[in-house]
Amino acid sequence: MSSDVFSTNYEFSESSDPFQFQFQQVEEDLAAGQRWSTWLDVERGSRGPEPRPDWVVTAQAAIDTELGILKTGKEADVFLVERAVEAIGADPAKSSLLAAKRYRTEEHRSFHRSTSYVEGRRTRNSRDSRAMAKKTEHGRSVASGQWAYAEWNALCRLWTAGVPVPYPVQIDGTELLMEFIDDGQGGAAPRxxxxxxxxxxxxxxxxxxxxxxxxxxxxxxxxxxxxxxxxxxxxxxxxxxxxxxxxxxxxxxxxxxxxxxxxxxxxxxxxxxxxxxxxxxxxxxxxxxxx
Missing domain, CATH: 1.10.510.10 (Transferase(Phosphotransferase) domain 1)
Structure with missing residues (x-):
C-alpha cells in the first residue's frame, strides 16, 4: 500500500452571498501502511452478516492501518489491521482490530492438498473452469479467489448458525477481513x-x-x-x-x-x-x- 493514496473531501467556505457556498478541494495524504476503509466499496453481499457486532466500524471516513503480520501460512498470510475513524460532530471516535487474511495466487502457494478438498464443488463459470485447468494467469487468480470466498461463505454461514468462528467483516478479492481474536492483553489468542x-x-x-x-x-x-x-x-x-x-x-x-x-x-x-x-x-x- 503506497503512501500517495489520498481522499478528496470538500470544505464549505461562506461567500459574501449567505446563500452561496464555495467548494474547496482538500487532499489528505495517508502514511505508509494506511489506506481508506473499503467497507462501502465492496458489494452488499461482501459485508458481514447482520446483526453486526457493535465493534464493527462502518464509517467511510475510517482509515485502515497495518500493524504487522500475525501468521504466515501455506496458502495465505494474516496481518493485523486497525480500522479507525476520528470523532465527527456528534459521532464519537471508534476503532477495532481486524485480522486481514490475504490469499496468495497459486504459483506462490505451497498448499498442495487442495484438490481433494474441493471435490464435489463446482465452478459456475465455464471460462473460469477452463482457465483454472490450463493454469493461466486468470485461472490462478480465480483459484486464489475461490479459496478466499470459500472461507468467507463458510464463516458467514457458520457464524450465523452459532458456530464459534471469527465474525467475518468483509471480503474484497483475495483479502478477507475478520474479527481479531485477542488474548485480552493486546496480543493474539494462543492456539x-x-x-x-x-x-x-x-x-x-x-x-x-x-x-x-x-x-x-x-x-x-x-x-x-x-x-x-x-x-x-x-x-x-x-x-x-x-x-x-x-x-x-x-x-x-x-x-x-x-x-x-x-x-x-x-x-x-x-x-x-x-x-x-x-x-x-x-x-x-x-x-x-x-x-
Missing part, C-alpha cells in the same frame, strides 16, 4: 495446542469443540483440517479458524474420511491432556447430525 487446560476448563473446551463440530455436521460439513492448531483459546472461549477447505461430507467422495480425521485429531489431543475421548463415539455422534 489450543499451546495451552494446558485442566479440570472444568478442559471439559468446557471439549464441549465447545464438539458443539462446533456438531453445527458443522448439521450443515453437512466437516472442517477438513481440524486440529489443536486450528482452534484458538480466548480465555474460557474457543474459536475455530482456518476454514477455506470445509468439506461437503456427502458430496465429497472423501468426506467421511475428512470427518473421521477431524474426530481423531481432536480426540487424541483431549485424551493426551487427561480427558478420555473416544474418536469413534464422536464420529458416530456427528454422523447423526449429518443425516
Amino acid at each position: 489450543l495446542a499451546q495451552t494446558r487446560p485442566k479440570g472444568d476448563l478442559l471439559a468446557s473446551y471439549f464441549e465447545q469443540v464438539r458443539h462446533g463440530m456438531r453445527e458443522l455436521a448439521r450443515a453437512g460439513l466437516a472442517h477438513g483440517d481440524l486440529s489443536p492448531y486450528n482452534v484458538l483459546a480466548q480465555g474460557n472461549r474457543i474459536v475455530m479458524i482456518d476454514l477455506p477447505q470445509v468439506v461437503d461430507v456427502v458430496g465429497n467422495p472423501q468426506g467421511m474420511e475428512f470427518l473421521m480425521r477431524d474426530c481423531r485429531n481432536m480426540a487424541a489431543w483431549f485424551t493426551s491432556r487427561g480427558l478420555e475421548i473416544d474418536d469413534q463415539e464422536l464420529f458416530a455422534d456427528l454422523l447423526v447430525q449429518v443425516f
Whole structure:
C-alpha cells in the first residue's frame, strides 16, 4: 500500500452571498501502511452478516492501518489491521482490530492438498473452469479467489448458525477481513495446542469443540483440517479458524474420511491432556447430525 493514496473531501467556505457556498478541494495524504476503509466499496453481499457486532466500524471516513503480520501460512498470510475513524460532530471516535487474511495466487502457494478438498464443488463459470485447468494467469487468480470466498461463505454461514468462528467483516478479492481474536492483553489468542487446560476448563473446551463440530455436521460439513492448531483459546472461549477447505461430507467422495480425521485429531489431543475421548463415539455422534 503506497503512501500517495489520498481522499478528496470538500470544505464549505461562506461567500459574501449567505446563500452561496464555495467548494474547496482538500487532499489528505495517508502514511505508509494506511489506506481508506473499503467497507462501502465492496458489494452488499461482501459485508458481514447482520446483526453486526457493535465493534464493527462502518464509517467511510475510517482509515485502515497495518500493524504487522500475525501468521504466515501455506496458502495465505494474516496481518493485523486497525480500522479507525476520528470523532465527527456528534459521532464519537471508534476503532477495532481486524485480522486481514490475504490469499496468495497459486504459483506462490505451497498448499498442495487442495484438490481433494474441493471435490464435489463446482465452478459456475465455464471460462473460469477452463482457465483454472490450463493454469493461466486468470485461472490462478480465480483459484486464489475461490479459496478466499470459500472461507468467507463458510464463516458467514457458520457464524450465523452459532458456530464459534471469527465474525467475518468483509471480503474484497483475495483479502478477507475478520474479527481479531485477542488474548485480552493486546496480543493474539494462543492456539489450543499451546495451552494446558485442566479440570472444568478442559471439559468446557471439549464441549465447545464438539458443539462446533456438531453445527458443522448439521450443515453437512466437516472442517477438513481440524486440529489443536486450528482452534484458538480466548480465555474460557474457543474459536475455530482456518476454514477455506470445509468439506461437503456427502458430496465429497472423501468426506467421511475428512470427518473421521477431524474426530481423531481432536480426540487424541483431549485424551493426551487427561480427558478420555473416544474418536469413534464422536464420529458416530456427528454422523447423526449429518443425516
